[in-house]
Amino acid sequence: MRISVKAPAKINLTLDVLAKRPDGYHEVEMVMTTVDLADRIDLTLLEEDGITLDCSASFVPLDERNHAYKAAQLLRDRYGVKKGVRIYIDKQIPVAAGLGGGSSDAAAVLRGLNSLWGLNLSLAELARIGAEIGSDVPFCVYGGTALARGRGEIVTPLGPPAPCWVVLAKPPLGVSTADVYGSLRVDKIARHPRTDAMLKAIERQDFRLMCDSLGNVLEEVTLPRHAQVRQIKELMRDSGADGVLMSGSGPTVFALVQKQAKVYRIYNALRGFVKEVFAVRMLGGSEAEILA
Structure with missing residues (x-):
């Protein structure tokens, strides 16, 4: 069984930093929205336990340094999943660009594996797991347009902006x-x-x-x-x-x-x-x- 999930890029319409937090992160307030530039994530169910990752971009890490790999590992370990997955990333979003490509890939893996592994988790539960991977992952789980607060994990969905x-x-x-x-x-x-x-x-x-x-x-x-x-x-x-x-x-x-x-x-x-x-x-x- 294989499914494909879209991982769209994000842009910040606003990005404000309010304070330095005791945990080392920054307190932020951001309005973000998704744009029609996206990676494509293919997830293939494996009967044997294990995670493999491949990517169309040669310079992307293919182990736990990759947010997509980390997302699969976190879900598998937390919910005791005994099946595995082969992840392929068709990379279209530039890397290290401020467009949330790695975070969006992780969010797409969380959403896709939720279906592929039959976990039946809500978006809110997936977003909480995503916050352990990176600050932009919770927003990317929801997608669309949203206000993000805290270190990015407090997400309030908004309506769509004026089309442009x-x-x-x-x-x-x-x-x-x-x-x-x-x-x-x-x-x-x-x-x-x-x-x-x-x-x-x-x-x-x-x-x-x-x-x-x-x-x-x-x-x-x-x-x-x-x-x-x-x-x-x-x-x-x-x-x-x-x-x-x-x-x-x-x-x-x-x-x-x-x-x-x-x-x-x-x-x-x-x-x-x-x-x-x-x-x-x-x-x-x-x-x-x-x-x-």
């Missing part, structure tokens, strides 16, 4: 999320995002307010270190993007665009600057829709 195009551009560099968070001085943050305004924009499906409310405090760390990220933002704005922001800890930058004619202009301008450019739509709907 999203142009993603990743420069040829990797950014360590742990390093970016570790370098952030919470008491020195110059400007916090307007999370309440973003929530209002989503509730009203107000595209203009959504663009005006974009904000990510991690730009204060990543942009000074990587000139290419700043240059991509400027190029997007100069090419007519309605809203521009870095996603997560970077280095990927996204542009929100309503008119399709602008999408081609921005895409073509970026293709002359970086190789990894994607023009996609926001998904923004429910978990059931993103799995279709």
